[in-house]
Amino acid sequence: MTKEYHYHLELRWRNLSKTTYQITSPKTQEYNCFAWAAGENDRHWEHDPPDYYYWPENVPNEATLDAYIQAYQTIGYQPCDSEKLESNYEKIAIYVDNDKIPTHAARQLPNGKWTSKLGWLEDIEHELEGLEGDKYGTVTQILKRFKP
């Protein structure tokens, strides 16, 4: 991966410049990181307002890690302990802030790197630590599901 500088991203996520990353799509407002982590790019996943964005049925409309874990459980994900690449498994990493409010989700790629939608900015391929700190806090939960 060649080193490219995207200052508008590195100013907001200061750890990015210390890791390898690349932009993989243009900016769009059509989906957010939580949808992208679920593999979707045509709608916005969010718990609130309840009659606005997509939110799985019967999952609490709460800004809690638990609620977001349950949201991904509706599509087959379960909590696990390791972010390491495992063959036949897809993984999601959830970031939370100091108040334990979910701030971001990333999806693992077959090469072991991660893909994220940065708000209404671009998608990037990155290392998990690259987005820690600043706006997103820390990776607190990894989920995985079997992918035949």
Added chain:
Amino acid sequence: MNITLDTPLTGEELVAKVKTLAHQCGYYTTTKNGIEKVNIMTFLNALIDAEGIDLNHISNHKKKRGRSASYKVTVQSNGNLVIGSIYTQKMGLKPGDEFEITLSRKHIHLKQVENDIKKFYSLAQQWQNDVEGLSLMSEMTKHQAYQEIINMGEKVIPFLLKDLEINPLYWLTALHSITGENPIKPEQRGSIKQMVQAWLDWGKTKQYIA
């Protein structure tokens, strides 16, 4: 040296004479080392006061182009406080420009009221800069600038609807908060394109936009 009316003192000789007179009139201080220091400015101010001379009056009288800004204003007998055109011209103000008045114990603050569209775009830009990159609209819309936009009320609806064409995600919450309405059908939830279209259709029905 003989002094006559034809040869008034000037320069250093004049200064020396005045200092002597000031000293004789008691306008001096003695330092710790016993050196006497003449307070020439105090002496001159005392002389001006003693003569009843108003330098501000002289200055205003001599200027033929009108009074200069003193940056002081006095409450008039009818209770009014008038800010002269010299100040409004300096700020580039035009007839019709409005100011909000805020009172505190010893201050009267005047803050210019921006026109609505300018205020909206200023707040929108500030909000966008601060929340860009965040993932949850429910968190982003708590930002003070966003709340100020909501507080602008119905008059900002046309701006919101127009901006949806460029920024489809931004204003859905604001429109809902201001209008109390929700034109989005359940099957449209989450689809930004469809939610925007629902609001634009609503805006046309209500004649906020063409």
